[in-house]
Amino acid sequence: xxxxxxxxxxxxxxxxxxxxxxxxxxxxxxxxxxxxxxxxxxxxxxxxxxxxxxxxxxxxxxxxxxxxxxxxxxxxxxxxxxxxxxxxxxxxxxxxxxxxxxxxxxxxxxxxxxxxxxxxxxxxxxxxxxxxxxxxxxxxxxxxxxxxxxxxxxxxxxxxxxxxxxxxxxxxxxxxxxxxxxxxxxxxxxxxxxxxxxxxxxxxxxxxxxxxxxxxxxxxxxxxxxxxxxxxxxxxxxxxxxxxxxxxxxxxxxxxxxxxxxxxxxxxxxxxxxxxxxxxxxxxxxxxxxxxxxxxxxxxxxxxxxxxxxxxxxxxxxxxxxxxxxxxxxxxxxxxxx
Amino acid sequence: xxxxxxxxxxxxxxxxxxxxxxxxxxxxxxxxxxxxxxxxxxxxxxxxxxxxxxxxxxxxxxxxxxxxxxxxxxxxxxxxxxxxxxxxxxxxxxxxxxxxxxxxxxxxxxxxxxxxxxxxxxxxxxxxxxxxxxxxxxxxxxxxxxxxxxxxxxxxxxxxxxxxxxxxxxxxxxxxxxxxxxxxxxxxxxxxxxxxxxxxxxxxxxxxxxxxxxxxxxxxxxxxxxxxxxxxxxxxxxxxxxxxxxxxxxxxxxxxxxxxxxxxxxxxxxxxxxxxxxxxxxxxxxxxxxxxxxxxxxxxxxxxxxxxxxxxxxxxxxxxxxxxxxxxxxxxxxxxxxxxxxxxxxxxxxxxxxxxxxxxxxxxxxxxxxxxxxxxxxxxx
Numbered sequence: 001x002x003x004x005x006x007x008x009x010x011x012x013x014x015x016x017x018x019x020x021x022x023x024x025x026x027x028x029x030x031x032x033x034x035x036x037x038x039x040x041x042x043x044x045x046x047x048x049x050x051x052x053x054x055x056x057x058x059x060x061x062x063x064x065x066x067x068x069x070x071x072x073x074x075x076x077x078x079x080x081x082x083x084x085x086x087x088x089x090x091x092x093x094x095x096x097x098x099x100x101x102x103x104x105x106x107x108x109x110x111x112x113x114x115x116x117x118x119x120x121x122x123x124x125x126x127x128x129x130x131x132x133x134x135x136x137x138x139x140x141x142x143x144x145x146x147x148x149x150x151x152x153x154x155x156x157x158x159x160x161x162x163x164x165x166x167x168x169x170x171x172x173x174x175x176x177x178x179x180x181x182x183x184x185x186x187x188x189x190x191x192x193x194x195x196x197x198x199x200x201x202x203x204x205x206x207x208x209x210x211x212x213x214x215x216x217x218x219x220x221x222x223x224x225x226x227x228x229x230x231x232x233x234x235x236x237x238x239x240x241x242x243x244x245x246x247x248x249x250x251x252x253x254x255x256x257x258x259x260x261x262x263x264x265x266x267x268x269x270x271x272x273x274x275x276x277x278x279x280x281x282x283x284x285x286x287x288x289x290x291x292x293x294x295x296x297x298x299x300x301x302x303x304x305x306x307x308x309x310x311x312x313x314x315x316x317x318x319x320x321x322x323x324x325x326x327x328x329x330x331x332x333x334x335x336x337x338x
Numbered sequence: 339x340x341x342x343x344x345x346x347x348x349x350x351x352x353x354x355x356x357x358x359x360x361x362x363x364x365x366x367x368x369x370x371x372x373x374x375x376x377x378x379x380x381x382x383x384x385x386x387x388x389x390x391x392x393x394x395x396x397x398x399x400x401x402x403x404x405x406x407x408x409x410x411x412x413x414x415x416x417x418x419x420x421x422x423x424x425x426x427x428x429x430x431x432x433x434x435x436x437x438x439x440x441x442x443x444x445x446x447x448x449x450x451x452x453x454x455x456x457x458x459x460x461x462x463x464x465x466x467x468x469x470x471x472x473x474x475x476x477x478x479x480x481x482x483x484x485x486x487x488x489x490x491x492x493x494x495x496x497x498x499x500x501x502x503x504x505x506x507x508x509x510x511x512x513x514x515x516x517x518x519x520x521x522x523x524x525x526x527x528x529x530x531x532x533x534x535x536x537x538x539x540x541x542x543x544x545x546x547x548x549x550x551x552x553x554x555x556x557x558x559x560x561x562x563x564x565x566x567x568x569x570x571x572x573x574x575x576x577x578x579x580x581x582x583x584x585x586x587x588x589x590x591x592x593x594x595x596x597x598x599x600x601x602x603x604x605x606x607x608x609x610x611x612x613x614x615x616x617x618x619x620x621x622x623x624x625x626x627x628x629x630x631x632x633x634x635x636x637x638x639x640x641x642x643x644x645x646x647x648x649x650x651x652x653x654x655x656x657x658x659x660x661x662x663x664x665x666x667x668x669x670x671x672x673x674x675x676x677x678x679x680x681x682x683x684x685x686x687x688x689x690x691x692x693x694x695x696x697x698x699x700x701x702x703x704x705x706x707x708x709x710x711x712x713x714x715x716x717x718x719x
Contacts, residue, residue: 041663044674051433051672053441053508078505081661081671089567090661179684186681205411205679315411315676 025097025229025236026070026286034076037063038096041081044202045310045318046102055079058309059100061299062121062227066098066243068298069291088113091228098240099228102198104154117226118241123322123331125219126158127197129204132214134191139218143168148181148190150174155195158221182206196223201316219322239285246292248334249274250301252325257300260293274337281337292337302332399424400689407431414680426678426686433672437690440508440663446500449490450511456483456490457518465705467712480522491515504582508663510694512582516589516654516664521647523590528597533627535602546598553595559656561588566660585657593650600642604635637713644706648699666691 029035039059040047047057055077064074080096091099092114102124103109105117128147130136136145139162149156151174163170173190175181178199185193186207195203197219204210227244229237250256253271255263263271272278275296276289283289299305303325310318324330359365372382403424405414414426430437439447460483463475491507493499507515534546553561565584579587608631616626636643658667669687672678 041661042671042674044676044679048671048674049436049441049668050675051436052444053436053439053506055441078503080505081663083659083661086563086567086659086661093567093571202674202676202679205676206681206683208416208681315679 025233026239029070029097033071034078035063035067035070035098036078036080036096037066038082038087038090038099038101039063039079040101041079043102043199045198045314045316047079047081047100056309058122058305059102059227061305061309062100062244063098065247065295065299065305066240068294069239069243069246069287072294072298074298088115088228091115091230094230097229097236102196102225103228104223105226114231115228116231116237117228118237119244120224120226120331121244122198122225124196124198124223124225125322126155126194126221126223127200127219128192128194128216129185129200129213130192130216132212136192136216139216139220140166140168142192144171145191146171146173146189148173148175148185148193150178150181150195151176154221159194162220178203197321198310198318201310201318205315235286239287242285242337243295244302245335246274246295246337247299247302247305248325248332249337250292250296251303252327252334255296255301257296257298257304260296264293270337279338302334410677411680411683414678414682414686423682425689426680426682429672429678429683429686430690432678433668433675436672437509437665437668439511440668441506442508442511443500443502443506446493446502449493449499449502453487453490453511454514456486457514487515504580507582509668510665512657512662513654513665515582516586516657517651519586520589520593520650520654524593524597524646524650525643527590527594529601529632531594531598532601532605535598536605550595550598553592554599558589558592558653559659561592562656562660581660582662585660585662589650589654589657593646593653596646596649597643600639600646601635603642604637604639605631607638608634640706640710640713644702648702651699651702652695665694 037060039055039057042048043057045057047055047059050056060079063077063079067077068074070076080090082090082096082099082101087099087101087103088109090096099115100121102122103117104124105120109115110117128139128142130142130145134145136142143163147159147170149159149172156172156174159172160170173181173184175184178195181193181195182203184190193200193203197215200215204213204215207213227240229240249270250260253263253268253274255271255274260275264275264277266272266275269278273281275293276282276291280289282291285291300308303320306320306323307313310316311320320328320330322331324332326333356362357366360369373379401424403420403422405420405423405426405428408414408426408428413428414423416423435447439450442450460475460479463469464472464479469475489497489499491502491511492504493501495501531546531550534542535550537543537546562585565588566581569579569584612630612634613626616630621629655664655666657664658670663671669691673684673687675683
């Protein structure tokens, strides 16, 4: 139903001609005095409100970083909560400037929707959670196990693919919502529960006894989550992409929210270029040269944002894993600012 | 002493004997109402079993085992004192301001409180039959209150109330605004459409029929989806109405189509003689409708009208599809909070929502029953 609705909406947009993405997004944002960012609204750690009604999360921080780069004010962001069904139409119709809503970068989305993905901010993938008492150490031992899964998602398809590829027999128990699936798993209707690894940690907290469950090491699908912009506005895409790269570079260079002012006096050419003490890098994306300084000062580097929202500083306690820096065995690799 | 001579005469009436025990008091009531026939006995036993089966666990969940205070999820996890915790009210408490105001700025929330008060005041004025000057009450409710609410909630920077864009509204505030606007707008619109559908002017009739049938033939969710997703494609960004306004218009139009059919049902129940009598008195169309036909028709359909209102109140939850955080959606958002994630957090959230919707809808239903009873009394004479 949701997918049909999406397909319908997208077809309508294409049929009626999406407004050609103006190459003026940055100017529009500056004139408006506010960045409009599409977010999730209900995903713990990535984008949801806190009890005071402030948006918090990893994707939210990314939008705040862009606001810091443009306005030097992380409050100048308006968040629009979007569903999986209406997230792309909201971007195509110009309702939002940027979509940062745990969206997987796939070829079909990149090539057919009139949208562009600007750098992978989070490498996610589908994982399994099982009871410790089951004594399963690997997903490959799950043959004949009953697996709870949300129906109509790519998760369900990946699950079938994985079991078929490994010649295991699969018994799925499907549910309309993730909530029902977790409840069913918790009450013992299935042996395993599967969804994106980032979600598994949040769901585990909702179980009666979280410590009795483990997340298996296998990641059976690639879910690179990326911010999305409209195709055709390269300046804006550059700005979004390099905001992410700046946060990565800051972590590689050891620049943190605390020490960024001291780092301004650093002699390292890499640090000086990133913080705008040398070169004209900010101007090349339509901003002032201290753009990255403002991002780090306001939001921190990539690692700080990660740990604060989903890592050790949060109840989710997700390990860095694939999202560690390339120097530490992960995939996050800051492109050089020079 | 006359009395002494006629001792066979009673001086006081005989003492009344109580009715047989079996037909009075608790026992009598029970026998007459609960155990009067085999069928009744069976029903009584089934109902009693249901009550015993359902009520104690509910009480346990809602009150006895509930967690009333705490700082985070630890409070609502099973512990030695409370091995099977019930509702986690501490979670509702921690999030209550978000459930009420959504993203409304902290410093401006007194405006929402004032709006709730003004609205409650207006409703009480109109609903309490003994209230003084209910005509002024009506003016207040239908003219003054909407303007005041707009000024308060949306803000007028000139008089020192900063703008609060509707994207920041949420929670109970949005639910109440959508429901109130829908209810207040749909009744007059519905009456007009119903009259239009029965009108003798073909253009008016055609318009009414088309509108009613078209709107009734489309699910509300589609109307909202079209309003939020398709409209921005046709109308330039600056001219497109606010998202909440779009939803309000969608809900109001949708409800008025249903209301039109409800009112039409009432109109059909009025005998032809009433129209003819009114015409014989030379009443023009509008006065005939206002003085003779509609008062009777609306009285007949009152249960259906309230039914539509209650349905509308619950339909307001659909505005989440256009990204508006109504009350239910705020609960759905909050239940993902990892600081409060426990097995009972979601259940608690939905239980709280159920209580809220039940209280509102049951209130409407009770009030309409009172009005019905009063109108029926007047009719009986």
